[in-house]
Amino acid sequence: MADRLSVGSLNKINTTSDPSEFPANPVLQVLTVKELNSNPTSGAPKRYRVVFSDSQNYAQSMLSTQLNHLVMENKLVKGAFVQLTQFTVNVMKERKILIVLGLNVLPELGISEKIGNPAGLETVDVLKQQQQQNASKPPSESSSTSSFYGNRPPPMNNAPAPAAKRNAVRAGGGLSTIIYPIEGLSPYQNKWTIRARVTNKSEIKHWHNQRGEGKLFSVNLLDESGEIRATGFNEQVDAFYDILQEGQVYFISKCRVNIAKKQFSNVQNEYELMFERDTEIKKSEDQNAVPMARFNFVTLEEVGKVAKDAIIDVIGVLQNIGPVQQITSRATSRGFDKRDITIVDQSGFEMRMTVWGKQAIDFSVPEESIIAFKGVKVNDFQGRSLSMLNSSTMTTDPDIPEAHTLKGWYDGQGRAQDFMKHSSAATVGSGTNRTAERKTVAEVQAQHLGMSETPDYFSLKATVVYIRKKNISYPACPTPDCNKKVFDQGGSWHCEKCNKDYEAPHYRYIMTIAAGDHTGQLWLNVFDDVGRILMGKTADELNAMQENDENEFTSVMSDASYVPYVFECRAKQDNFKGEVRVRYTAMSVRNIDWKQESKRLVDLIKSA
């Protein structure tokens, strides 16, 4: 085994300043694999540090998260041998870090005890120059920390080490010249520049609430090491919105690094960036230095097995483009534009994808183009469909192998093929007693629930903030299970369905209530079962009160207000006088289980 190791390769990587001089595909032994401490409930991917040896030297490295599976599958283990296929050296906290982006485990070499007696790498040139510079100065405090390469680092002053300067890419202008990997960003350091591609740019969003109004936009940024989301507010919208273009590569520095708010993002990063007044952004001259968007495609056949509400990547051939439709959200009375398109792939399935807003109106992709979608939502109920979110991206004819394969298949046989749909049979039954995912009002709106052709279900913790006094109930047929509205014919009530007259109707609730949470307010339709729970009275009782005792009626109404519940809701398109609207209905309601609710909040706080 020892003769297979690329002896001296780590020293070469450590001392050369020119990546083109890096040894190609060095074979190394794994000495240790260590998981970095991270919050287990944060949902962020685990991070691993791996110590590699070439038998002469050892070096610590950071493993790119896309290689985590090798650790989890017990392939990348202590004593194993690997061949690095893609790696880079970055300077972080004034130290060099080996970042491994690709490697192959070599199982044919087996597992072995540590070969040789490898030594930690001295960052010799840095050490010497620093010693000369600092000959008369005492060592700085930072010298007590241990180097990523295993040794104590040389004494450092605040200036970047010469080695770092040599290794750095010149960003020009006032930007810091040290390029950091996105994976290396944290709130604990502020001198950095990243070189990243904008893989997604949101529209400008405006908000108005009690505290004022404003606007914001966000972009997803990608480099070889990972992804991060960046958001700009108000003045930063004016400053940067037009500069940042989807698909282009930029040098970006001097942003605030915050803990990521994961509920608003599909980017896997513990942190996110916020543009500030002195943030610097400059377009990179070298547009090819950074990879294109990363995808983790699911075939359209596999979409059938993916859970509802999952966020996935798909690629397909555009087969059909539907017309733009207008939908009004009852929550906001705002209009939404949507367009359904159909894509197909080699798995023999077709899938409907809903595109929203400006993208729906401007959609001008020719049929039979290849489209790759990143971060789209899976809808179920009647089979499967997909829907873009604000954070989703759509790339036409991307230059990636999957696109070329798909094009070849479509030209060869796909064009003439018939496609299958995921049938609704398997999922219809589960529509009735599902426990839907908890959403906030803001999420219900941002995720366009109820605006596709199939209804969406969600659970909502909210407080009754208003009960509309008009049309609280309607006179219904007293025959069990009829429930049809009956008409007053002066002394008797007539049911058209049963074709019978009755002395008195049986009142049933048909209320409209406003339910609010900390993110907004939603109008909910409420029918008899739920109405009885909310009002604590039957509709007959309440109706009698409304006619006979105004004071008691008012008191029941106010008792029913400002009570919190968990509502199980359905959001569904509704055609009202030719206008398509989204209607939210409270299917059932229950009192809040405070113990369970507190536990949920604790989990949420921990994961924030």
Ligand SMILES: [Zn+2]
């Ligand atoms: Zn009837």
